[in-house]
Amino acid sequence: MAISLRLERRSGLPLPQRVLILSLAVVLGAFAGGFLVQASGYSAVNAFTAILDGSFGGSYPISQTLAAAIPLATIALGTAVAFRVQLWNIGGEGQFYMGAFGATAVELVGGPAGWPSVILLPSMLVAGFAVGAAWALVPAWLRAWHGVNEIITTLMLNYVAILWVNYLVYGPWKDPQGHNFPFSPRFPDNASFARIGDGQLHAGLLVPIIAAAILVLVLARTRWGYELRVVGENAEAARYAGIDVRRTMLSAMLVSGGLAGVAGMVQVSGIIHLLNGQLSNSYGYTAIIIAWLARLHPLAVLVVSVLFGALVNGGYAVSQVGIPQALGAVLQGMILFFVLGVGDLFTRYRVRVGTT
Amino acid sequence: MTGELLIAICLAAIASGTSILLPALGEALTERSGVQNLGVEGMMLMGALFGYIVDIETGSILLAFVAAMIAAMVLALAHAFLSITLRANQIVSGLAVTLFGSGLTAFIGKPFVGATAPVVLSRIPLPGLSQIPVLGQIVFTQDPVVYASFILVPVLWYFIYRTRPGLNLRAIGESPATADAMGVGVASRRYAYTLVGGALAGVGGAYLSLGYTPTWVEGMTAGRGWIAVGLVVFGTWDPLRVLAGAYLFGFVDGFQLRAQGLGSTVPAFFLNMLPYLFTVIVVSLSSGERLQRRLGIPRALGLPYWREERT
DSSP, rough: OOEEEEEOOOOOOOHHHHHHHHHHHHHHHHHHHHHHHHTSSHHHHOOOOHHHHHHHHHHHHHHHHHHHHHHHHHHHHHHHHHHHOOOOOOOOHHHHHHHHHHHHHHHHHHHTTTOOHHHHHHHHHHHHHHHHHHHHHHHHHHHHHHHOOHHHHHHHHHHHHHHHHHHHTTTTTTOOOOOSSSSSOOOOOOGGGOTTTSSSSSSGGGHHHHHHHHHHHHHHSSSSHHHHHHHHOOOOHHHTTTTTTHHHHHHHHHHHHHHHHHHHHIIIIIIIISOOOOSSHHHHHHHHHHHHHTTTHHHHHHHHHHHHHHHHHHHHHHHHHTTTTTHHHHHHHHHHHHHHIIIHHHEEEEEEEEEE | OHHHHHHHHHHHHHHHHHHHHHHHHHHHHHHHHHHOTTTHHHHHHHHHHHHHHHHHHOOOOHHHHHHHHHHHHHHHHHHHHIIISSOHHHHHHHHHHHHHHHHHOOOOOOOOTTTTSSSOOOOOOOTGGGGGGHHHHHHSSOHHHHHHHHHHHHHHHHHOOOOHHHHHHHHHHHHHHHHHHTTOOOOHHHHHHHHHHHHHHHHHHHIIIIIIIIBTTTTTTHHHHHHHHHHHHHHTHHHHHHHHHHHHHHHHHHHHHHHHHOOOOOHHHHHHHHHHHHHHHHHTTTHHHHHHHHHHHOOOTTTOGGGOOOO
8 A cells, every 4th residue: 555645736825824834834844853953862852942042032032033133134135036036046155255345345444534334334235235246246147148057156156255255354354453363353333333232133133124125115016026027937938028038137136146245244244343254154045945935025034034043043052051053054954844845835735645 | 296296186186076076976867867956065964974973983984885875865865755756846955955964964963073084995006007107196096986986987878878777767857758658657766866866975975074084074065065066067967077077176176285285375265266166167168058958958857747737
């Protein structure tokens, strides 16, 4: 006797049901992760207690979770834009580093010169966007004009970007007063976002919120948003409809890279206050999971980012009780498996299990 | 000095190239069957860690490689189940394998970081052949995994292009509906080749942790799994060309390592970028949809097949 699976396509499942199915997938993924933790000889109960305490147990942990969600949400918003046109930009990590580099380049000029924050911070933001977008430009051009697989090119450039930032902080940009540590000089106050409360939370929290609001409007109300949707659903049909597919792809990639670059700027300006080679705790990769779980919708990205901010923070929390920090990454991966296997399956198909 | 240097670089090229070659051969088979698995990086890490742990626990390098294959195949199975049976998005599923694999190996491998593997691969000069000047030193003074890869490449080539099962493999990647109508089971074969791809990725990973740099470090594959995926495109799914690509990559990698040792004035960071930039360039040169069609990209690559929905 064999068990057979029959999948029947369905569409138009109501939103509450879709949310319920995805939430269930996340919970199941966390459970499966807990099982792995237990199997590796750690206590799953201790792990989850530490994660919950460390990410939501009081005003300080909550502010840390929100602070961690800022870069995640900002990158994921960009990732979602690229994914909408079926461009698999997995270079968020590198674009994040390059954005931080661009912002720091402006800071090195305007910070010590004492530019006022209202001029310096926006300049750094623009530089972050521009350099992040520039880093996505070559893969975008290669893909749109020459059909080169953007997954490989964006990913390879992640390593190049991180090496570039490391070169700078070990070499020309090393702080002369930094006791030889590989850091740039510390940002002065005029180059830093104002803190909110006593944790790491800072005014940069507004950046992903504003970006999401703009994206919602632009995607729903503008010609560009419409073109993105058509190209994403069927590039061939879009071409017949007279849409410049290449330009649409290129612009989506640039926005995607630009937002990751903005995230890099917000991170150096709001949290780290200097440039170094460990800016990111794999945020660029986590953002991929967030974008997918959020169904590429900007507002959903904001909500899901808080959950993953909790997982990032939970990683630090579990390391305090003797469980390796990588637990956060294990749970993220497991959740993505379940979102793919359970969430996507039940939202797209009616599943019938039979025996033969 | 140049002669010895060149030999040293070529030795490094083969060692480094082999760690890419094996996963790339596996991915070529998987993609030939119509399944794209972007989880190579994660599967290599699984192979690297579990091979290393079993090597420490049992002291048997053979068992270590078997464990590496099994560990990587577990993740390959997850990808196969998600993308073949449940028809999930293959790209995201492959990314999930990589993200989960790097997370899990960092988690489990934490206590093992920096330890030395007790039994590592050693070079065994082939009697007679290794006496050939230059060539013998480079090609016939290698470890058993390299010798195995020398045999594997022509065997796979013959399998793909000259045997019945090889024809079936190409058929399910080109036109699964036609193959299905001819009585060639698509799903079971796609499962099998995804698992074979996993096994070879596992061997490639263990080759890193037990041969190339015999230790375990988090994320020690450093993008090699992705480079392998890229070289499959460059190698147009043909084992011989994949071999050429892998050794070319190995040569660039070997060159940048040696250049640092020779006191090059170029900062090491820039030399370290070379293998990644090299991959971007070769993948770009061999891409372009028309070119790929002519060179033999499997037409059904990345598309799920479901009998009820065939068109």
